[in-house]
Amino acid sequence: MRAALARRAAAAAVVLALLLTGCSGGGDDGRDADGTIRLRFQSLAWQKESVDANKQLVKEWNAAHPGVQVDYVQGSWDSVHDQLLTSFEGGEAPDIIHDASDDLADFAYGGYLTDLGPLLPARLKAEIPEQSWRTTTFGEGVYGVPFLQEPRVLIANTKLLKASGVRIPTPEDPWSWEEFRWVTKELTGKGRYGIAWPLKEPVSVTLNLGLSGGGQLFHRDDDGKAVLRFEEGDRVVPGTIHDQVNTDGSAARSALGMGGSDSLPGFFGGKYAMVPLGFSYRQQIIQQAPEGFDWTVLPAPAGAGGPTQGVSPQTLSVAEDSPHKKEAVAFIDFLLRPPNMVRLARGDWMLPTGTEALADPSLHTAEHGWNVGTALARGLRPAPAQSVRGYPEWKDKVATPALQEFYSGAIDIGELRKRLVDDGNRVLARYQR
Amino acid sequence: MRRGSAGREPAGLRTSGAARAGQYLALLAYLVFLALPFLWLLSTAFKPARELGSLHPTWIPEQPTLDNFRQAFDEQPLLQAAANSLIAAVSAALIAVVIATPMAYVMARHRGRLATAATGWVVVSQAFPFVLVIIPLFLVLKNLHLINTLWGLILVYVVWSLPFALWMLAGYVRAVPAELEEAAAVDGAGRVRTLVSVVTPLLAPGIVATALFAFITAWNEFFFALVLLKTPEKQTLPVVLTHFLGAEGVADLGPLAAAAFLATLPSLVLFAFIQRRITGGMTAGAVRG
Numbered sequence: 001m002r003a004a005l006a007r008r009a010a011a012a013a014v015v016l017a018l019l020l021t022g023c024s025g026g027g028d029d030g031r032d033a034d035g036t037i038r039l040r041f042q043s044l045a046w047q048k049e050s051v052d053a054n055k056q057l058v059k060e061w062n063a064a065h066p067g068v069q070v071d072y073v074q075g076s077w078d079s080v081h082d083q084l085l086t087s088f089e090g091g092e093a094p095d096i097i098h099d100a101s102d103d104l105a106d107f108a109y110g111g112y113l114t115d116l117g118p119l120l121p122a123r124l125k126a127e128i129p130e131q132s133w134r135t136t137t138f139g140e141g142v143y144g145v146p147f148l149q150e151p152r153v154l155i156a157n158t159k160l161l162k163a164s165g166v167r168i169p170t171p172e173d174p175w176s177w178e179e180f181r182w183v184t185k186e187l188t189g190k191g192r193y194g195i196a197w198p199l200k201e202p203v204s205v206t207l208n209l210g211l212s213g214g215g216q217l218f219h220r221d222d223d224g225k226a227v228l229r230f231e232e233g234d235r236v237v238p239g240t241i242h243d244q245v246n247t248d249g250s251a252a253r254s255a256l257g258m259g260g261s262d263s264l265p266g267f268f269g270g271k272y273a274m275v276p277l278g279f280s281y282r283q284q285i286i287q288q289a290p291e292g293f294d295w296t297v298l299p300a301p302a303g304a305g306g307p308t309q310g311v312s313p314q315t316l317s318v319a320e321d322s323p324h325k326k327e328a329v330a331f332i333d334f335l336l337r338p339p340n341m342v343r344l345a346r347g348d349w350m351l352p353t354g355t356e357a358l359a360d361p362s363l364h365t366a367e368h369g370w371n372v373g374t375a376l377a378r379g380l381r382p383a384p385a386q387s388v389r390g391y392p393e394w395k396d397k398v399a400t401p402a403l404q405e406f407y408s409g410a411i412d413i414g415e416l417r418k419r420l421v422d423d424g425n426r427v428l429a430r431y432q433r
Numbered sequence: 434m435r436r437g438s439a440g441r442e443p444a445g446l447r448t449s450g451a452a453r454a455g456q457y458l459a460l461l462a463y464l465v466f467l468a469l470p471f472l473w474l475l476s477t478a479f480k481p482a483r484e485l486g487s488l489h490p491t492w493i494p495e496q497p498t499l500d501n502f503r504q505a506f507d508e509q510p511l512l513q514a515a516a517n518s519l520i521a522a523v524s525a526a527l528i529a530v531v532i533a534t535p536m537a538y539v540m541a542r543h544r545g546r547l548a549t550a551a552t553g554w555v556v557v558s559q560a561f562p563f564v565l566v567i568i569p570l571f572l573v574l575k576n577l578h579l580i581n582t583l584w585g586l587i588l589v590y591v592v593w594s595l596p597f598a599l600w601m602l603a604g605y606v607r608a609v610p611a612e613l614e615e616a617a618a619v620d621g622a623g624r625v626r627t628l629v630s631v632v633t634p635l636l637a638p639g640i641v642a643t644a645l646f647a648f649i650t651a652w653n654e655f656f657f658a659l660v661l662l663k664t665p666e667k668q669t670l671p672v673v674l675t676h677f678l679g680a681e682g683v684a685d686l687g688p689l690a691a692a693a694f695l696a697t698l699p700s701l702v703l704f705a706f707i708q709r710r711i712t713g714g715m716t717a718g719a720v721r722g
Contacts, residue, residue, distance in 0.1 A: 040663070046679045048508055071664070076675035079659050082564070086660045090571040092580055094663075100680065201681065259682045269488025284683065288486030 030095070030323045037068045037324050039331060042075040042094035044314075047283065050347035057343070061334050068327045070096075088112040093319040095328045101135040101146055102312035102386040108143035109389065114318040115141035119329045124336060132353040135313055135382040144315030147336050148350040150279035151300070151309055151376040152209060153369070154195075158294040160187060160273040171299045171307060171375035177213055177240050180301035184250040187273035196255035196272035197241055198263040202403040203395045205276070207310060207384045210237045214304030217420070218385045225432045226388040228424045230417040236303050238406060239413065246409040256407050268293055276300065279373045280349040286368065297369025299376055307376065310383035313353055351377050390431030398423045471697065477690035478502070485686050501687035502695075505677075511692055513666060514673040519699065521583055521658075521669060522651035525590035529598045529647040530640050532591070537602030538628055542611075552603075555596040563656045571660060581663045589657050594647040601646065605639030606632065641707055649700055670696045 032038055045054045051074075058072045073094055075083065081103055087093040088107065097113075107113050120142070125133075128146060136144035161168065166183045169175045175183060184194030199205060207217060213236025221227050244251035252272060255263055261284060263275045268290055285295060300309060316335065318328040334340070341357035351373050352358050364371050385391040402419040405411045411419075472492070477485065479497040484490070505511060540548050570589065571580070579585030609632055617627045633640070655671040662668050674696065677689035 044680075046676055047685070048504070051508065073663060074665055074668075074676050076659075076672075076678060077680040078675045078678045079656075082656070083659050086567055086571055087663075089568045090575050090580070092571075092575060092663070261683055261686070264486050265488040265490070268486050271488060278681070280679075281683070284486075287482040290483055290486070 032069075036066070037327055039068065039070045039096060039322075039324060039328055040073050040094040041070050041096040041331065042073045042098060044075045044077050044080060044098045045344075045348065046077065047348060050344070053343045053347035057335055057340055061331060068324070068331070070331055084112075088319070088321075091321050093321055095319055095322040095324065096331060097317045097319060099144070099315055099317065100312050101144060101315050102383060104136060104144050104315060104317065105138055105387055105389065105391075107317075108138040108141065112320055113143040114320050114322070114325050115143065116145065116318065116329060117142045119318075119325060120145070121329075121333050124333050127336075127338070127354040127356060129353070129355060131381055132313060135311070135386060136315055136317075138387055144317040145332055145336060146313035146315050146353050147341060148345055148348055149311045149313040149353055149377075149380055150350045151311065151373060151380055152205065152276055153279055153372060153376070154274050154276050154298040154300060155267070155281065155285060156274045156296050156298050157267065157270065157272075158296045160192075160270070161296065164273075169298050169301075171372055174299040174307050175301040177236050177301045177303045181240050181244060181248065181250075184244055184274070185248050188248070188250040192270060193252040193255075193272050194250040195244065195274045195276070196252045196258070196263045196266060197245075197276065197407075198258040198260050199241075199256050199404070199407060200259045200262075201400070202407065203399045204310075204312075204383065206238055206241075206399075206403055209276075209300055209309055210234060210305075211308045211310050211381055211384065212300060212302045212305045212379075213237045213240075216384055218388055226385075226390075226428055228394075228421045228428065230421050233304055235413060238403065238416065241407055242409070242413070245407060253408070256404070264288060274298075279351065279369075282368050283349040297372045299372060306379065308379040308381050309376075311380045312383045312386055314348075314350070388428065390428045393431075394424050394427045398427060474690055474694050474697070477686065478694040480687065482687055501691035504685075505688035505692040505695075508688060509673050509676055509692065510665060510668075511670070511673065511695065514668055514670045515695070515699075517583060517662075517667060518652055518669040518671075518696075521586050521590060522648045524583075524587045525594060525651040526644040526648040528587065528591045529594045530602075530644045533595060533598040533602050533643065534633065534636065534640060535628060537599050538606050538632060540599060541603040541606035551599075555600050558596045567656070567660055570657075574661065580661055581667055583662075583667065586658060586661055586669070587651075589661065590647070590651040590654065593654075593657075594650050597650075598643045598647055601643050602636070602639055605636050605643075608639075609635045645703065645707065648703065652700060 030038055041058065043051075043054045045051045055072055058070050062069050075098065080099060084093060084097065084099070084107065088110070093112070099107075104113065117140075124145065132146040132149070133142060135146050136142055164183075164186050166186050167175075167179075187194035197205075207215075210217065210233070214233025215231070215236060217228055217230065217234050219227050219229050241251065245253050245256065252266070255266070255272070260275075260277045260281055263272065263277075264281075264284065266272050267275045268288065279297075282297070289295065299307060302308070316332045318325050318332070322328055335344070336354065338352075338354055338356040338360070341352040341354045342360045342362065345352040345357065346362065351363070352360075357363075358374060358377055362370075363374050385394075388394075399420055402411070402416055402423075406413070406416040476492055476494060478501055479499075480490075480494040481496055481498045481500065484494060484496065536551075540551055574580050574585045574589070577585070579588065613631055613635070614627050617631045622630065653671060654669075655675075658669045658672050659675075662672065670692075674689065674692055677685045677692065679685075
């Protein structure tokens with residue numbers, strides 16, 4: 001009886017082993033049996049026009065390059081970091097990786113991404129301005145090609161704006177932060193706030209807009225280490241928002257916990273006269289705005305820092321484990337030729353980083369505020385902290401709760417400074433020993 | 434027992450009319466609480482984009498539309514993803530109960546060091562977070578060439594659902610009177626025969642409930658599927674649903690709601706079909722002796 005049981009168990013184990021080995025995949029050199037190189041391109045495009053544009057470009061590449069075929073793989077913004085990290089660790093990462101520049105630092109320092117510096121064609125290097133390259137440069141290497149970016153703009157209810165009689169700002173002559181505060185008071189009325197700040201994630205908004213107020217917060221000391229300092233310019237943006245909510249009553253307190261999309265119903269319903277949102281939100285507004293709702297795109301206010309703001313562009317990188325790096329870079333070069341970059345930008349309702357692409361007439365029309373966005377492109381700078389190691393922990397554990405408490409009025413600016421800087425520097429020190 | 438004939442309710446169980454009304458009210462509130470998200474999802478799935486941006490949203494769409502469903506199917510391979518999810522979840526559920534049933538029997542009937550250690554392992558294994566095991570698991574599956582295969586995913590789901598399945602089934606086994614097995618032994622049945630012919634039929638409701646648990650765990654699972662499946666034609670529904678999300682939480686809300694509504698249907702249908710058996714099974718083991 002026992003022997004029979006043992007035989008059955010052994011047979012089951014063999015069947016299981018056969019089953020497992022029977023499911024094996026192909027080779028690991030990235031070539032098909034006929035020698036065709038096969039690259040995997042993981043894209044995070046998610047809007048229909050954007051996905052269509054990416055797929056169409058892949059199709060065009062494949063038609064023109066029978067020896068190097070690209071497979072389009074759909075990724076997701078929501079989970080890309082964990083998914084890539086696991087794929088890198090397991091040696092199964094896609095060859096060409098779409099991500100955002102603020103997600104690249106850990107991967108670059110971890111040795112998972114190829115240094116594109118020596119591989120990039122001169123055309124592509126020259127096409128993209130230096131400030132954009134800085135968003136993907138970590139140490140000595142360039143670990144991604146920045147290709148799409150979006151400024152934060154003010155989306156305003158045209159009817160309310162005109163009725164208030166306030167000066168309409170332009171990219172050349174934006175509101176100052178003081179003027180902006182006054183305007184939001186003017187736009188506030190019965191049952192209506194001048195502005196809603198959807199600050200569910202307050203850190204990037206505060207830091208990126210902070211550049212326009214002359215703030216920087218993150219500095220480099222003499223030996224290159226990142227250090228936090230809260231100077232006069234750093235008070236401008238958080239101070240304005242705090243006062244709008246807690247002193248003037250011109251910003252909706254209930255919006256502080258919202259994401260950008262959550263603020264749209266109130267905007268359409270006339271509850272908020274303006275909402276500060278990313279440039280690409282225009283697509284949602286077009287889809288969801290009620291018939292006859294008239295809206296306009298305004299530049300964000302500017303202060304001592306001028307009409308600048310921080311951005312983390314979308315990027316294309318190549319995995320260090322890819323056996324065909326040259327071909328992967330060639331595909332990126334094709335994807336980012338000026339006309340193609342324009343197609344990708346329009347699909348995502350964003351701005352291309354490339355100079356020639358940005359000059360495309362279709363991106364300068366007044367319709368849907370494209371001209372305001374392109375005019376703001378000159379002032380886009382790398383987000384202040386994206387290459388700082390330890391930034392994610394500082395953001396989650398220190399800055400997010402501190403800013404949320406400050407904006408709601410629970411703590412004052414002194415306590416905010418103490419937490420951001422004193423607690424923050426302790427966090428950064430652990431990453432820079 | 435008919436009330437007022439053979440006897441009266443024990444004093445501890447007697448409830449006044451007001452208390453009973455309160456109980457029903459609490460139950461109703463709980464049911465409403467459970468149903469609200471689903472009803473809102475249903476409502477959203479049929480709303481045109483302009484109604485989604487309304488400051489005063491209505492429960493019933495003013496101009497119901499199927500556009501969200503059309504768009505969802507147009508943009509993502511939902512049917513393929515649903516088929517993949519179904520294959521993975523059904524296979525994982527079947528394999529899990531086939532493995533768990535005899536193991537649970539041993540755990541329940543043989544109280545020794547091994548059974549105690551196994552019980553301890555079951556408890557501890559539930560405490561591992563996904564992120565802790567995913568990289569070693571990924572490497573193991575890679576060596577077995579099971580990355581990007583549904584077999585690899587099924588294997589993970591079986592292993593992942595097995596501890597709880599064991600725990601659940603062992604409880605059902607304990608509810609089966611040992612006297613029945615002794616009677617079977619007196620009639621000459623061996624251990625295996627007793628398990629197959631006597632215990633398993635009595636466990637049917639428990640097995641169904643366990644299979645349902647394993648099915649739903651696998652049907653809803655996201656992280657393993659995200660990491661282990663790479664090509665679009667292999668991806669499961671939860672992974673495909675995230676393709677309606679953009680950066681910083683922006684979502685294509687209408688199509689997302691439509692796809693999510695479709696994704697909940699199989700679980701609901703399954704529950705509707707077998708809930709009577711589950712509840713029957715739960716109460717069957719409750720009154721022993």
